[in-house]
Amino acid sequence: MRSLLTPWRLVAALLLLVLLLLGVAAQQFRLFERGLFVLQEWRHASEWRERSIWLPDYRVVIEAKPIEGLSDDVSALTYDPDRHSLFTVTNQKPEIIELSLDGHLIRRIELVGFGDPEAIEYISKGVYVITDEREQRLLKVRVDEGTTRVDAAASQQLSLGIGLSGNKGFEGLAYDTTGRRLFVAKERDPVRIYEIHGFPHTNPDKPFAVHVVDDPKRDARLFVRDLSSLQYDDRSGHLLALSDESRLVLELNADGLPISTLSLLRGMHGLKRGVPQAEGVAMDNDGNLYLVSEPNLFYVFSRQVAD
Numbered sequence: 001m002r003s004l005l006t007p008w009r010l011v012a013a014l015l016l017l018v019l020l021l022l023g024v025a026a027q028q029f030r031l032f033e034r035g036l037f038v039l040q041e042w043r044h045a046s047e048w049r050e051r052s053i054w055l056p057d058y059r060v061v062i063e064a065k066p067i068e069g070l071s072d073d074v075s076a077l078t079y080d081p082d083r084h085s086l087f088t089v090t091n092q093k094p095e096i097i098e099l100s101l102d103g104h105l106i107r108r109i110e111l112v113g114f115g116d117p118e119a120i121e122y123i124s125k126g127v128y129v130i131t132d133e134r135e136q137r138l139l140k141v142r143v144d145e146g147t148t149r150v151d152a153a154a155s156q157q158l159s160l161g162i163g164l165s166g167n168k169g170f171e172g173l174a175y176d177t178t179g180r181r182l183f184v185a186k187e188r189d190p191v192r193i194y195e196i197h198g199f200p201h202t203n204p205d206k207p208f209a210v211h212v213v214d215d216p217k218r219d220a221r222l223f224v225r226d227l228s229s230l231q232y233d234d235r236s237g238h239l240l241a242l243s244d245e246s247r248l249v250l251e252l253n254a255d256g257l258p259i260s261t262l263s264l265l266r267g268m269h270g271l272k273r274g275v276p277q278a279e280g281v282a283m284d285n286d287g288n289l290y291l292v293s294e295p296n297l298f299y300v301f302s303r304q305v306a307d
Contacts, residue, residue: 048259052236053251055262058289059270062300069105073294076119076172076229077280088280088292089117103298113152121173129200131170136160140200158199174230174239185227192219218256224248229280242281247274249281
């Protein structure tokens, strides 16, 4: 009996296996969607550039600078326009960390009663919101010049049991100061961005009422594997979404449509090396982008528009 495994059949079977594996990988990493988006980004560049953040124009100006004085990994990032500094959190030893705009440690603030702080967001002068990822808690905290310790028990809190999945909970925060919307990113399984209205509660004369908005169709268009951090731009009304696993910062317009990207891979946007594990993104009033990455690396990107 002649063998069924002739050389050409063996080669064909191997080629089929390779094609199947490539197809699975392409689906897993959303390569088809990303490829289609690259074409759209190129076609609409002149139309979108002037009325967006437009991430393709950004170049790295500070790359992989170690944050001296920290032994714990930082998570998330927010810009404080009153202090002209950045705030992040650590979760192994829960702390709020204040950083200068060039990545130097300014001070540390102890967090008491916080199980797994993953994000911090500036709301107004001296007011921030911190996420507790595993418990899906949002906590309103106050920090002033003399603050050295923040106790969760003394903070206004909101617990949301949305899609509970262990340590794949709330990873990123962003705040729309005009619309008073708090954006909350769920890391993955599935990726979600929730809009929360009514928290933090700012008017004691009105009842504490919270409304949560979910947009699964918008989130399905996010061709990223996870979400690590968010940033809202008041000038354009656009949202930045950072993905560690996809090595990407994604700009979403007011309708939730992706319109530009910043790749964190080596060779892109002036990077000599890829960003290893991006955990936080923030933007200052001049449009400069700040990133923190494990293990405690600091990056700055500035928009450089050609004449």
